[in-house]
Amino acid sequence: MATLEDIGVSAIINILGAFAFLLAFALLRIQPINDRVYFPKWYIAGKRTSPRSWGGVVGKFVNLNIITYFTFLNWMPQALKMSESEIISHAGLDSAVFLRIYTLGLKIFGPIAIAALLVLIPVNLSDGTLSFLRRDLVVSDIDKLSISNVRSESNKFFVHIGMEYLFTLWSCYMLYKEYDRVASMRLKFLASQGRRAEQFTVLVRNVPRISGRSLSDSVETFFQRNHPDHYLCHQAVYNANKFAKLIRKRNRLQNWLDYNQLKHERHPNKKRPTTDTGCLGLWGDEVDSIDYYKEQIKYLDRKITMERQKVLKDSKSITPASFVSFNSRWGAAVCAQTQQSKNPTLWLTNWAPEPRDVYWQNLAIPFFSLSVRKLVISLSVFALVFFYMIPIAFVQSLANLEGLEKVAPFLRPVIEWKFAKSFLQGFLPGLTLKLFLYFLPSFLMVMSKIEGHVAVSVLERRTAAKYYYFMLVNVFLGSIVTGTAFQQLHAFLHESPSQIPRNIGVSIPMKATFFITYIMVDGWAGIAGEILRLKYLVIFHLKNMFIVKTERDLDKAMNPGGVDFPETLPCLQLYFLLGLVYMVVTPILLPFILIFFAFAYFVYRHQVINVYNQQYESAAAFWPHVHGRIVASLLISQLLLLGLIGTKKAANSTPLLVVLPILTLTFHKYCKNRFEPAFRKYPLEEAVSKDEQDRATGSEIDLKSYLADAYLHPIFHSFEEVDLVEVKVENAPAQPQAEAKAHIESSSPSELSSPSPHHAHHLEDEPSQTVQHYEFEAPHSAYHYEAEQNYTAYHYEVESQSDVYRYDSEPHYQYYHY
Amino acid sequence: MATLEDIGVSAIINILGAFAFLLAFALLRIQPINDRVYFPKWYIAGKRTSPRSWGGVVGKFVNLNIITYFTFLNWMPQALKMSESEIISHAGLDSAVFLRIYTLGLKIFGPIAIAALLVLIPVNLSDGTLSFLRRDLVVSDIDKLSISNVRSESNKFFVHIGMEYLFTLWSCYMLYKEYDRVASMRLKFLASQGRRAEQFTVLVRNVPRISGRSLSDSVETFFQRNHPDHYLCHQAVYNANKFAKLIRKRNRLQNWLDYNQLKHERHPNKKRPTTDTGCLGLWGDEVDSIDYYKEQIKYLDRKITMERQKVLKDSKSITPASFVSFNSRWGAAVCAQTQQSKNPTLWLTNWAPEPRDVYWQNLAIPFFSLSVRKLVISLSVFALVFFYMIPIAFVQSLANLEGLEKVAPFLRPVIEWKFAKSFLQGFLPGLTLKLFLYFLPSFLMVMSKIEGHVAVSVLERRTAAKYYYFMLVNVFLGSIVTGTAFQQLHAFLHESPSQIPRNIGVSIPMKATFFITYIMVDGWAGIAGEILRLKYLVIFHLKNMFIVKTERDLDKAMNPGGVDFPETLPCLQLYFLLGLVYMVVTPILLPFILIFFAFAYFVYRHQVINVYNQQYESAAAFWPHVHGRIVASLLISQLLLLGLIGTKKAANSTPLLVVLPILTLTFHKYCKNRFEPAFRKYPLEEAVSKDEQDRATGSEIDLKSYLADAYLHPIFHSFEEVDLVEVKVENAPAQPQAEAKAHIESSSPSELSSPSPHHAHHLEDEPSQTVQHYEFEAPHSAYHYEAEQNYTAYHYEVESQSDVYRYDSEPHYQYYHY
Numbered sequence A, B: 001m002a003t004l005e006d007i008g009v010s011a012i013i014n015i016l017g018a019f020a021f022l023l024a025f026a027l028l029r030i031q032p033i034n035d036r037v038y039f040p041k042w043y044i045a046g047k048r049t050s051p052r053s054w055g056g057v058v059g060k061f062v063n064l065n066i067i068t069y070f071t072f073l074n075w076m077p078q079a080l081k082m083s084e085s086e087i088i089s090h091a092g093l094d095s096a097v098f099l100r101i102y103t104l105g106l107k108i109f110g111p112i113a114i115a116a117l118l119v120l121i122p123v124n125l126s127d128g129t130l131s132f133l134r135r136d137l138v139v140s141d142i143d144k145l146s147i148s149n150v151r152s153e154s155n156k157f158f159v160h161i162g163m164e165y166l167f168t169l170w171s172c173y174m175l176y177k178e179y180d181r182v183a184s185m186r187l188k189f190l191a192s193q194g195r196r197a198e199q200f201t202v203l204v205r206n207v208p209r210i211s212g213r214s215l216s217d218s219v220e221t222f223f224q225r226n227h228p229d230h231y232l233c234h235q236a237v238y239n240a241n242k243f244a245k246l247i248r249k250r251n252r253l254q255n256w257l258d259y260n261q262l263k264h265e266r267h268p269n270k271k272r273p274t275t276d277t278g279c280l281g282l283w284g285d286e287v288d289s290i291d292y293y294k295e296q297i298k299y300l301d302r303k304i305t306m307e308r309q310k311v312l313k314d315s316k317s318i319t320p321a322s323f324v325s326f327n328s329r330w331g332a333a334v335c336a337q338t339q340q341s342k343n344p345t346l347w348l349t350n351w352a353p354e355p356r357d358v359y360w361q362n363l364a365i366p367f368f369s370l371s372v373r374k375l376v377i378s379l380s381v382f383a384l385v386f387f388y389m390i391p392i393a394f395v396q397s398l399a400n401l402e403g404l405e406k407v408a409p410f411l412r413p414v415i416e417w418k419f420a421k422s423f424l425q426g427f428l429p430g431l432t433l434k435l436f437l438y439f440l441p442s443f444l445m446v447m448s449k450i451e452g453h454v455a456v457s458v459l460e461r462r463t464a465a466k467y468y469y470f471m472l473v474n475v476f477l478g479s480i481v482t483g484t485a486f487q488q489l490h491a492f493l494h495e496s497p498s499q500i501p502r503n504i505g506v507s508i509p510m511k512a513t514f515f516i517t518y519i520m521v522d523g524w525a526g527i528a529g530e531i532l533r534l535k536y537l538v539i540f541h542l543k544n545m546f547i548v549k550t551e552r553d554l555d556k557a558m559n560p561g562g563v564d565f566p567e568t569l570p571c572l573q574l575y576f577l578l579g580l581v582y583m584v585v586t587p588i589l590l591p592f593i594l595i596f597f598a599f600a601y602f603v604y605r606h607q608v609i610n611v612y613n614q615q616y617e618s619a620a621a622f623w624p625h626v627h628g629r630i631v632a633s634l635l636i637s638q639l640l641l642l643g644l645i646g647t648k649k650a651a652n653s654t655p656l657l658v659v660l661p662i663l664t665l666t667f668h669k670y671c672k673n674r675f676e677p678a679f680r681k682y683p684l685e686e687a688v689s690k691d692e693q694d695r696a697t698g699s700e701i702d703l704k705s706y707l708a709d710a711y712l713h714p715i716f717h718s719f720e721e722v723d724l725v726e727v728k729v730e731n732a733p734a735q736p737q738a739e740a741k742a743h744i745e746s747s748s749p750s751e752l753s754s755p756s757p758h759h760a761h762h763l764e765d766e767p768s769q770t771v772q773h774y775e776f777e778a779p780h781s782a783y784h785y786e787a788e789q790n791y792t793a794y795h796y797e798v799e800s801q802s803d804v805y806r807y808d809s810e811p812h813y814q815y816y817h818y
Helices: A004-029 A034-040 A040-044 A075-081 A085-093 A091-125 A129-132 A157-192 A215-227 A241-266 A289-312 A329-337 A367-388 A389-397 A401-407 A409-416 A418-451 A456-480 A485-494 A499-505 A508-530 A534-546 A551-558 A563-584 A587-610 A623-648 A655-675 A684-696 A705-706 A714-729 A734-753 A756-766 A769-791 A795-816 B003-027 B032-038 B040-044 B074-080 B084-091 B093-127 B127-133 B157-192 B213-224 B241-266 B288-311 B329-336 B368-385 B387-396 B403-406 B409-416 B416-453 B454-481 B485-494 B499-507 B509-532 B534-546 B551-558 B564-585 B586-608 B621-647 B653-673 B684-697 B703-708 B715-731 B734-755 B757-765 B771-789 B794-799 B802-807 B810-816
Strands: A202-203 A231-238 A274-276 A286-288 A320-326 A348-351 B201-207 B231-238 B275-276 B287-290 B318-326 B347-351
Touching: A004 A034, A004 A075, A034 A040, A034 A534, A034 A551, A040 A551, A040 A587, A075 A329, A085 A389, A085 A587, A085 B802, A091 A157, A091 A563, A157 A563, A157 A684, A157 B409, A202 A231, A215 A320, A215 B684, A231 A623, A231 A705, A231 B084, A241 B403, A286 A289, A286 B794, A289 B499, A320 A329, A329 A348, A329 A508, A329 A684, A367 A418, A367 A456, A367 B653, A389 A418, A409 B275, A409 B387, A409 B703, A418 A456, A456 A623, A485 A499, A485 B416, A499 A623, A508 A534, A508 A563, A534 A551, A563 A587, A563 B794, A587 B074, A587 B703, A587 B794, A623 A655, A623 B403, A655 B368, A684 B213, A705 A714, A756 B551, A769 B032, A769 B534, B003 B032, B003 B074, B032 B040, B032 B534, B032 B551, B040 B586, B084 B093, B084 B586, B084 B802, B093 B564, B093 B586, B093 B653, B157 B621, B157 B653, B201 B329, B213 B231, B213 B318, B241 B288, B241 B551, B287 B288, B329 B347, B329 B715, B368 B454, B416 B564, B454 B499, B454 B509, B454 B564, B454 B621, B485 B499, B499 B509, B509 B534, B509 B564, B509 B586, B534 B551, B564 B586, B564 B621, B564 B703, B715 B802
Parallel strands: none
Antiparallel strands: A202 A320, A202 A348, A231 A320, A274 A286, B201 B318, B201 B347, B231 B318, B275 B287
């Protein structure tokens, strides 16, 4: 066990490390060449278009202003300058609330740390037990400050129990206030949002297939019947997985084409690049690369168009899910919250996620399959958490030196060298474990995807939950009770429920020093590493050198991603757990956690302002989980303290603690009832007042056209984009192709801008008509449209997907049959 | 342990007992004098008005038809004659579905019993272990047929585990089919119901008090704003607890008056009865009883009227709950299922229970108080289940002979008598326990009431749940593991989770004989006792002799009550538990349970058809609980079998069983998602189709007047009734009083028949106007009304309660100030 000096040394090392990172960051961030790595958010927000420059060719890449080097810590006050409401409008509510978790940590642990240090440490120190009773054991100085130092059967445990009550009360008070605040922030944010597609739209799943009727037809009929005054339109969801695969292939080919063209342009004197047509371009006939890829892309384009036609026309490619839009927020709120059908597994309605938040692949999973998937994944997560060491050990046993020798016989001389041998033998198993841990979040994400959630935000939250269980069992419990998680599970099953907290509780004080160093390494130095973004820096410059050709490529290379919720939230919750468990046991740990929270707050505030670009906005939907897990940590802390004091034979004070978990659970239940609906449902009161606001501004006429394309599968959008961009990039395309593309360019934008000209026309004629009126006109105009164009079967698809359909009907055929 | 012969003797005794009960029942039920005890349902349904008679004075009381005595078991085929749909229309869905629980028992255990007896008993018998290994133990013959007879480490356990899988599969299949059937029965029943107030009405609780505004006012404004097209009207809930107390007091006095008048009428020559005015009528001035009670009633009537005025006028007596009605079922379904307000603890909406199902006292409990109540009651139930022996033991220690001697010294000679002493010493503690168990259901009902549920049906279900926990721990576990529940709890806390099922499992086979006798005593003879209704028979005849004076009194005395769900359901579930636990362990128990289910089915079918009169109709809302607890029993059975086989060292077969509980849980979860919404929510599809039916028949004009009084506190109704009945009963009232009452009689019916003449008038003028139109007219007519009558403050109360208000405005004052 470490002494106070050891910890001091470790602290100095970690602080120095953190400072080194900060210094590197400060130097790198003021170089214009790195501007897009450290300030991408400003480019994305459109507030900056080119790096700040100090003049001259060199000034474009290196910062020549000497003064800025001396103010290398000035990002900290800068990060604090922005107010919360500015952050919300700059980076979204998710990021702003994410930062509040750190301030919540400070608010909870600040006063607790002061009270604990002032009251508990003197109480713990006043007994000299440890040093005098267990002379044979090596006792650290830290232990003298902890509860271990209190004599068994002492009445001083009343102080600890009293403090646990006080701290729990304080934590609950802060949690309650914060939940209240976040809930009202969320409601305010939702209320302040402009008109957005998801406010009017409900995702319907498990639409039953009725023979002799198309799915779109049944959706239309069902909602027109059950929401007669509110139903507006719907958008079918296409199973475009095969289509997406083709698009991905086309992108890959396009990249090769670009690469070869660039190569040719740079050295026009050299002979044109060639490639082999066989597998991986390694053998086969040698052909001209540019021509080859162009031919391939042309062929693929034809396939894509056909696939697209098939997807849009074939009724089988419509999945039994649909986005149903209503003419008012009230109508959508009602539909999302009510049961539609007699059979509660059909016509499942839920709020539609934001269009950019939808995870399209999972929309079509039927109800029964969802139940099975959930079961399978829960069992897998359980197995993963408790038995993950088994496959790792198996792989480790394979990845030994003999195996390596067999695979790569030429390495034999190196392996036989003694030093290398011992190094590898120590290194390989560790590498396996490290690799597993590195890929764990992605692996958990795949599991969440299999579970069948339909929004990226939900996927991330579920992944965070799984990661949290893993951390709780394998990092927290695994560090306290030695042995693998599997052994712990075995012990849990064969020990009495009252014995488990004792066994864990008794070893808690002894692990305080370990967790202090953990906090310094992971929390202090790790966070400083986060701000440096070394990985992104390297990748960006590599991409910039080799791939980037257009502005769009530059944007792609710059893409900073959002806050990594699946990893960051569980880690944060681990710090809360550590703080709450040790607040009474070893209060000296608290200042370290406080420093972590404060430092991380600065860093993430800076990152949120300057770097991250959230992919979606869930309006702080993760808060109930954050709250719930902090309460769970409180419960764990209470149970462990109960176990710990139980081993101290403090029979007269222990029973006092039993009430605390019950009270905490009640608090949790109350909070759940009080606040959680704000995160799950949309109150009608809100919907009505927003609808009225809209009506007052009189801007609801174009609602149907506004919603018409909001939930189109992004693949269809991206296809359009690809076409348009291509024209810009290619400078010398074949003549007929260029013509055809020009045709698309000239025809599609005009059609895109008014997806349903018929509706628009109708509405312009009668600008004063009410929403209901508008509603009943809709089917009529659809029929109208149908009659004109002589389509027979799927006029409902036509209606909702009209612009898509028109877009790819005529011009494309012209284009590909030149 | 009992041998097979012992069980045979016990069976004969119980069968004889059951036959004796049946014989007594058969003799008693055909006597005309008992007709109202054994066939009250027919009187209540109005299909029979006077007992069948065999002519003459004697024939009115005794059955003189000899033939009927020989067909004394013919009630059984009679009970089966009615089809299920007839039962539903005759006695309601609750009763019909209640009977299905028994057939479900037969369906589950019938095939299981056959399979178990054919397969498992030969397997168990083939080993001779018990008789030859444990020669020192007294081993019963029953044990030879059970799993105990199988040698440890035998491979025969694979057969048992296979059978457990098979039986679980079968049970789940039957449960699924039954849930499906009941759910569709429920939906069909709801769909077939005519127009009922609860279909259009939503109970709103926690209406916030806004200063300067009456509660009715805020309700009106809130719903008019948030459900503009659907809101129709609302009825405030009055806090009439004090009023109800006065009414009760008045009823008591009225009873005394009737008693004295009757006494005087029977013996008009004797001097008029007198009473003492002091406490309990034991001392004080002696006065003429009839005059005294009349005076008292008069005084009380004045107080009642004042209290009533106060309740109706004082805005403080309006509780923050309200029944809000909508103009369509769709509107009500939407409001009941959505969140109304930003603060989810305000404006809580739920389906309104049937008017007769409402438990009025609990309507006003605020949200926070509800949370606290739930916590307190859950803790109390936990304490009651595990520690109920502590207070009982305390009372028992008080209720000993010394205590009795002190309280009643005159009993000393009796107590000192040796035989009496020993008898009392053995009897008193038992009596205390017996009394506790007798009052337990009522006690649990009080707890449920404190918990704050708003419907009688919910109260009964919650009581049943509490009673089930009590039975599970104290009857089932208590019989298997000796020792009090408290000792068990202690053991559970200090044993490992894997040890508990072993400890219980290992003693299960040994208790089979006990449970067989339990089934015979409680299940066979007890059910036969149920059909005899001895208690009701005695009470009815006593009441008939002393109290009954009018038809209404006769109806009251005849009131048979409904199925006693709080007691019957948990007992039934205990039988399911026994069957499922023993089906693999000691299959010989199954035939006894089968006989119970079959016999009880006959008896309850007869009772439902001829006797019970349900107080409410919850449309089988208890089924999810029945289903859930049978699944829980399945889980318990699997865990105990796991424990039992675990002790048999069958290491190669045991792990197979671990999967079963997980699969069962998944089944439960799937059923919950698939069927439970049918019992909790009301699908919009249903609402729309019912609304359309109504519209087709064109009978929705008078909806508002139809709903106006549906949810008036019954106390106000009963007061009217009392007045009206009184006139009939009293033959010689004082002159002015009679005049006043005649006035009421003549004035009130006309006003009651058209509660809001203004609305009715309005609607008749414009019969073709739509629902929306009608809605927006409502406030206008209210103002109209107000102007006419010159009321100032509470015009919303006036609107919703208009007829009540009018009824007690003028005539009452005339009446009481004569």
